Amino acid sequence: MQPEERYARAYGARADGYASVLDPTLEPILRRLVDLAEVRPDSRVLDLATGTGAAARIAAEAGASVVGVDISPGMIDVARDRSPANVRFEVADAARLPFEACSFSAMTCGFGLSHFLDVGAALSEVLRVLDAGGVFVECSWGNEGASPAFSAALQLLQEASGGALHAFAGILDEDTWADVDRGADSLRAAGFSTVAARTESFAGSYANADEAIAWTLAWPDYGETFAKLDGAAQQRYVDDARTAIGEVADLSWRFAINFYAGFRPLDGG
Numbered sequence: 081m082q083p084e085e086r087y088a089r090a091y092g093a094r095a096d097g098y099a100s101v102l103d104p105t106l107e108p109i110l111r112r113l114v115d116l117a118e119v120r121p122d123s124r125v126l127d128l129a130t131g132t133g134a135a136a137r138i139a140a141e142a143g144a145s146v147v148g149v150d151i152s153p154g155m156i157d158v159a160r161d162r163s164p165a166n167v168r169f170e171v172a173d174a175a176r177l178p179f180e181a182c183s184f185s186a187m188t189c190g191f192g193l194s195h196f197l198d199v200g201a202a203l204s205e206v207l208r209v210l211d212a213g214g215v216f217v218e219c220s221w222g223n224e225g226a227s228p229a230f231s232a233a234l235q236l237l238q239e240a241s242g243g244a245l246h247a248f249a250g251i252l253d254e255d256t257w258a259d260v261d262r263g264a265d266s267l268r269a270a271g272f273s274t275v276a277a278r279t280e281s282f283a284g285s286y287a288n289a290d291e292a293i294a295w296t297l298a299w300p301d302y303g304e305t306f307a308k309l310d311g312a313a314q315q316r317y318v319d320d321a322r323t324a325i326g327e328v329a330d331l332s333w334r335f336a337i338n339f340y341a342g343f344r345p346l347d348g349g
């Protein structure tokens with residue numbers, strides 16, 4: 081199976097859970113993403129790696145004309161189901177966007193760059209389909225977040241899986257984008273101008289241990305790992321995670337999110 085296909089299937093199989101469990105926590109982050117793209121009623125926006133379409137819907141609230149694309153047909157189905165008819169969705173690989181040059185005035189991308197197998201090709205496509213002077217805004221996980229309950233749930237999943245915590249190991253690159261200097265340099269090297277990068281904090285808390293466990297397993301990277309355990313091991317994991325989170329006794333989370341903004345150069349670059 082091609083790595084892109086792995087993403088398409090893993091996300092597609094968990095698209096409903098992603099929307100119901102993860103979308104609510106990600107919403108303020110994606111609102112900020114759209115905010116930084118300065119979307120206006122006359123904007124033509126492409127939301128890249130749109131997933132369940134949350135950022136696309138937020139951009140449409142501003143009156144913009146919006147298209148969302150994702151490699152996962154399952155995610156796109158859920159995005160369509162949850163969105164008003166004026167938001168258009170298509171299945172597409174970031175490295176081969178099915179749009180003419182200069183089709184969009186702004187592009188958003190929530191937690192997408194880490195997933196692109198050929199990130200150079202994807203960024204070339206971003207530059208091609210953006211207007212000269214158009215902006216691309218992306219958000220990625222930073223390094224400085226803290227969630228004792230999530231950490232406990234991950235630690236136990238790591239143990240239960242014999243150390244194979246990440247189902248996407250070898251294809252997901254979160255390190256480049258977790259480091260704002262490295263991430264910004266990568267955008268500059270790809271040809272973006274006036275690249276800016278900043279880290280912002282978002283905080284909240286899980287209602288209880290079961291919500292923290294559900295949140296952890298709703299991420300396809302960890303959900304796939306959990307799915308590989310047999311039934312008894314899954315039950316043991318959930319029981320152990322409840323106990324460990326109870327002992328940690330801290331349901332708060334704080335995410336450090338890196339926001340990147342870069343422009344297509346005016347000289348056509």
Ligand SMILES: C[S@@+](CC[C@H](N)C(=O)[O-])C[C@H]1O[C@@H](n2cnc3c(N)ncnc32)[C@H](O)[C@@H]1O
Binds near residue numbers: 084129175192197
């Ligand atoms: C972490 S999710 C982010 C979804 C959404 N943007 C959000 O913020 O919730 C990453 C998304 O990237 C998509 N993806 C992975 N590789 C892709 C590619 N080459 N082209 C387009 N989408 C891709 C996955 O299917 C998944 O929906």
